[in-house]
Structures are given as structure tokens and as C-alpha cells.
Amino acid sequence: MSIEQLEDTYIEDLKTLSDWFLQYEYLVRLGTEMAHMDESEKTEANRIAGCQTGMWVTIRKEDGKMRIAADSNALLMRGVLAILTALLNGRTASETASWEPRFVENTAIGAQLSAERSRGFRSAVEKIRSFALSCAGEQ
Amino acid sequence: MIPVSQIRNDFPILSDKINGHDLVYLDNAATTQVPACVIRYMVNHYSHGNANVHRGVHTLSSHATAAYEKARETAAAYIGAPDPAHVVFTSGTTHAVNMTAQSLQDAVEPGDTVAVTELEHHSNFLPWKRLCAVTGAHFEVIPCPGGGFSMEEFRRTLNSHPKIVAVSQVSNLTGSTPPLKEIIEAAHAVGTRVFVDGAQGIRHARRDALEAGADFYCFSGHKILAPTGTGVLYAADLSTPPAELGGGMVDSVTADAVTLSPAPHRYEAGTPNSAGAGALGTALQYMEEIGPEQAAAYEKELVDLAAALLADIEEITILGSPENRRGCVSFTVESLDPYDVAMMLDRQGIAVRTGHHCAQPALTGLGAVSAVRISPALYNTPEEILFTALQLKSAIHQLKRWSA
Numbered sequence: 001m002s003i004e005q006l007e008d009t010y011i012e013d014l015k016t017l018s019d020w021f022l023q024y025e026y027l028v029r030l031g032t033e034m035a036h037m038d039e040s041e042k043t044e045a046n047r048i049a050g051c052q053t054g055m056w057v058t059i060r061k062e063d064g065k066m067r068i069a070a071d072s073n074a075l076l077m078r079g080v081l082a083i084l085t086a087l088l089n090g091r092t093a094s095e096t097a098s099w100e101p102r103f104v105e106n107t108a109i110g111a112q113l114s115a116e117r118s119r120g121f122r123s124a125v126e127k128i129r130s131f132a133l134s135c136a137g138e139q
Numbered sequence: 140m141i142p143v144s145q146i147r148n149d150f151p152i153l154s155d156k157i158n159g160h161d162l163v164y165l166d167n168a169a170t171t172q173v174p175a176c177v178i179r180y181m182v183n184h185y186s187h188g189n190a191n192v193h194r195g196v197h198t199l200s201s202h203a204t205a206a207y208e209k210a211r212e213t214a215a216a217y218i219g220a221p222d223p224a225h226v227v228f229t230s231g232t233t234h235a236v237n238m239t240a241q242s243l244q245d246a247v248e249p250g251d252t253v254a255v256t257e258l259e260h261h262s263n264f265l266p267w268k269r270l271c272a273v274t275g276a277h278f279e280v281i282p283c284p285g286g287g288f289s290m291e292e293f294r295r296t297l298n299s300h301p302k303i304v305a306v307s308q309v310s311n312l313t314g315s316t317p318p319l320k321e322i323i324e325a326a327h328a329v330g331t332r333v334f335v336d337g338a339q340g341i342r343h344a345r346r347d348a349l350e351a352g353a354d355f356y357c358f359s360g361h362k363i364l365a366p367t368g369t370g371v372l373y374a375a376d377l378s379t380p381p382a383e384l385g386g387g388m389v390d391s392v393t394a395d396a397v398t399l400s401p402a403p404h405r406y407e408a409g410t411p412n413s414a415g416a417g418a419l420g421t422a423l424q425y426m427e428e429i430g431p432e433q434a435a436a437y438e439k440e441l442v443d444l445a446a447a448l449l450a451d452i453e454e455i456t457i458l459g460s461p462e463n464r465r466g467c468v469s470f471t472v473e474s475l476d477p478y479d480v481a482m483m484l485d486r487q488g489i490a491v492r493t494g495h496h497c498a499q500p501a502l503t504g505l506g507a508v509s510a511v512r513i514s515p516a517l518y519n520t521p522e523e524i525l526f527t528a529l530q531l532k533s534a535i536h537q538l539k540r541w542s543a
Contacts, residue, residue: 020158024541073476073478075479076479
């Protein structure tokens with residue numbers, strides 16, 4: 001399944017959940033299922049700037065695939081990051097570099113994230129994409 | 140006090156719906172809502188009274204100037220300043236602190252000390268830190284153990300005879316209220332000037348700072364029912380040079396010499412926000428009608444109620460335990476991020492602040508990086524506080540259940 005196709009399933013899920021309460025529950029549960037990042041990896045270098053309560057992303061390339069881990073102190077944000085990592089983990093650099101995220105803006109999540117968190121999310125995506133672009137450039 | 144139901148009718152925004160619910164606005168430490176009389180003032184100013192002040196001989200300019208100076212008199216009377224010449228209009232607290240710190244550059248020398256308390260918000264912290272960086276003075280942060288002001292720590296700092304100390308009248312984080320009279324007496328005894336930041340204090344004890352003999356006092360209009368971009372700086376000593384230069388603050392200018400206008404105009408370079416100043420005067424008059432002391436006592440009842448209800452929620456830790464809490468109560472929630480809690484409250488129409496409250500050193504001192512803050516104002520009701528506590532309990536319960 002392509003990133004876009006997988007992303008469609010999340011968008012579909014979120015659109016099926018008619019009210020904010022169910023959407024929150026969905027996101028919090030997704031976030032709860034996501035593994036926590038090792039404390040030693042929550043460094044300043046891995047921190048996404050501008051996010052008050054902390055949000056971290058690590059990316060590396062392994063056997064030609066992207067390996068992405070993310071974490072946040074906030075449960076809702078962890079839910080968003082859980083979708084992000086589920087979409088991008090194990091993808092190739094070129095697949096990742098050409099992906100345009102839709103699951104935040106095209107669903108209720110967009111309206112529910114504060115401006116600050118939305119910026120944090122976009123910074124995380126940018127960080128992953130620029131890493132992917134530099135990897136794709138090497139190939 | 141006038142019944143709160145009647146006061147609420149004066150604030151159009153309070154009948155708005157947020158996310159389908161009645162707005163419960165409990166973020167008044169960040170900004171207060173604006174009554175209809177202030178909105179009408181703004182509309183009327185721009186519809187019928189707009190002109191530059193102190194500039195023209197034409198009728199409209201005279202009217203605008205008179206309204207602007209009347210607002211200054213109102214503000215002076217409100218804080219207990221004997222002479223309006225000591226009252227300078229600013230764009231707010233941040234502007235006032237920056238202006239003052241900058242104007243003291245020549246008065247501070249290398250080796251001098253400038254002190255602030257650990258509880259200061261960034262606006263009353265960073266400009267003083269910069270003053271030290273520019274002048275080579277020593278920047279001292281007075282510890283506030285447990286989020287409260289410590290007279291003992293303060294006296295220890297006074298041993299180095301600081302040129303100036305900056306202290307908030309009410310902490311925007313813990314709601315603690317330093318003893319201004321004692322502070323200013325002790326400081327003046329060693330020749331230290333005191334800058335009192337009244338951003339949070341103005342609604343709670345409007346005349347305390349000047350009565351206690353503060354050298355400087357400032358507040359923001361938007362924390363006392365006026366529009367954003369307005370504020371007041373009171374300066375006891377008018378020999379301080381102006382920080383900003385420009386039109387409207389000089390009597391004569393040649394290439395060689397400048398004669399400054401008398402105070403307060405010498406401290407108001409450029410075209411002032413006269414519409415805002417007039418609106419601030421209107422807001423203060425509105426407060427006078429309500430009764431500032433009665434309003435402050437009512438606000439205290441609300442914030443004490445909030446603190447008591449929060450103390451009963453097992454997962455909640457209240458930051459600081461001030462004896463005389465004013466304005467706000469901040470707290471953390473066990474194993475939950477303030478952001479998640481506030482998002483759940485927002486869905487019910489409840490507006491609270493989350494984050495570091497622009498007071499990172501103070502938060503760090505209390506062992507937190509982020510907190511939720513509830514700050515009621517005179518138009519809030521005990522029912523709103525009860526509703527918020529109930530919704531908070533339910534949000535914590537839901538989030539815990541979902542993340543179990």
C-alpha cells in the first residue's frame with residue numbers, strides 16, 4: 001500500500017468518527033499504542049523547536065529505508081505522530097520526500113491542533129522530508 | 140457590587156458560543172474582555188473624534204487632545220498618582236519595562252547590581268537582563284522558594300545595594316502577592332529604586348504600589364477591560380532621560396540643540412495611541428462605577444473557590460501556596476500534559492491558559508515546564524468555576540481511560 005493509500009484509511013477513520021470526543025479518543029488510543037522514545041534520544045538536537053511541552057523526532061536510514069521515531073508529552077500530539085510514523089516508517093527516501101501530508105488539514109485534526117502544535121507538526125514533517133531529500137539525492 | 144448578571148450584560152463576547160457551548164472565559168490573566176462602553180468609545184472616536192493630539196489648532200485636534208489628557212487624569216487618579224505629569228501612556232507593560240530599563244542605561248555602571256525576582260514573567264525579566272548586558276552590571280535573580288516571595292532572600296540581595304529591583308505586584312503564575320510596602324521600605328533604605336510591574340496587580344490593588352512609594356509602576360490596559368496596545372507607566376522621578384526620541388516630545392530642535400518638552404510628553408515620542416488611551420480611560424471609569432475594591436474582593440472569592448476545588452482533585456498539583464492569592468491558580472496534572480487537558484476543556488467552551496505563561500524561570504523553579512492556569516475576572520461566576528472543576532475532573536478521567 002502506498003503512503004497515500006494508507007493515509008486515506010486514517011482520513012476515512014477520522015471522518016467516520018462524527019464528534020470531537022470520538023476523534024480525541026481515537027487519537028489518544030493511537031498515541032498510547034505508539035512506543036515511547038528512549039529518554040536518551042530526547043535531546044535538544046532531536047527536539048522540534050517551538051513546541052512548549054516537548055516533541056522529538058529521530059530519523060535514520062537503514063537498509064535503504066527510513067526509520068522514524070517520534071514522541072511528545074501530549075497525548076493528542078502523540079496520536080498525530082503515531083499516524084505520521086505509521087505512514088512513513090520503512091518507506092524509501094524518494095517515497096517520503098514526495099509525500100504531501102493531508103491527514104491533518106483534511107480532517108478535524110487540523111481545527112483541533114493549536115496554531116503552535118500545527119507549526120510543530122509541520123516542522124516535524126519538514127525535518128523528515130529534508131532528511132529524505134538529502135538521502136534521495138545521494139542515490 | 141453590582142450583581143454579576145448585570146455586569147455580564149455589559150460584555151458582548153460573554154454571550155458568544157464556543158464550540159457550541161456558552162463561553163466560560165477563565166484566561167483573564169492573559170487578557171480581559173472589553174465592555175460595550177469601551178467598544179462604543181473606540182467606534183465613536185474613529186467616527187467623530189479622530190485627529191492627532193498636541194499637533195493642530197483645529198477643533199478636532201483640540202477635542203482629541205482634551206480626550207487624551209482627560210484619560211491621563213483618569214489613569215492618574217485610578218492608581219493614586221498626585222500629578223498626571225507622572226503618568227505616561229505606553230503600548231503595555233512590556234513597552235513600559237523596556238522603556239524604563241533603556242532610560243536607566245546611563246544611571247547603571249559596571250559592577251552595579253540590577254535584581255529581579257525569580258517569579259517575574261519574561262517582560263519584567265529580559266529588559267533588565269539586557270540592561271545588565273549593555274552596562275556591564277550584575278544581573279541577580281532573587282530566589283522565590285515554593286513560588287512565593289521571600290523577604291529574607293530579598294534582604295540578602297539588598298546587601299549588594301542594587302541600583303534597581305523589579306518585582307511583580309501579583310505573580311502571573313502562582314498568584315502570590317509580595318509585600319510591596321516592606322519591599323520598598325527596605326529597598327529605599329539602601330538607596331535602591333523599585334520598579335513594580337502591575338500587569339496582574341492592577342485589578343487587585345490599584346493604589347498599593349504608589350502608596351508604598353514605588354519609583355516606577357506600570358500596567359497594561361488589556362488586563363483591565365481596555366483594548367490591547369494600551370498601558371500606563373508611572374515614574375516618580377521625572378529627571379530620567381526619555382528612552383525614545385521623535386515627534387511630540389521636543390519643544391525645539393536645531394542641528395546642535397534639543398529642548399525636551401515637559402513631562403509626560405517627553406516620554407511619549409511619536410503619535411500616541413490616543414484612541415486606545417481614551418478607551419483605557421473609559422475602562423477605568425467603568426471600573427470606578429463597579430467599585431475596584433469590591434471587584435477585587437469578588438475576584439478573590441472566585442480564585443479561592445477555584446483553588447479549593449482544584450485541591451480536591453487527586454491528580455492535580457497546585458503550583459505555589461500563596462497566603463493572599465490574587466488573580467490566578469496554576470496547576471499540573473499527574474501524568475497528563477496541560478495541552479491535552481486544556482483541549483478537552485476548550486471543547487466545552489472553557490478558555491484556560493496552558494504552557495509556560497511566559498515565566499519559564501519561575502516554572503522551572505517550581506519543577507514544572509508547563510502548567511494549566513485558571514484566572515477569573517469580575518464577570519465570572521461561581522457556577523462557571525464549579526462547571527470548570529467538574530469538566531476538568533471528567534477530562535482527566537477520560538484521558539486516563541483512553542490512555543490506559
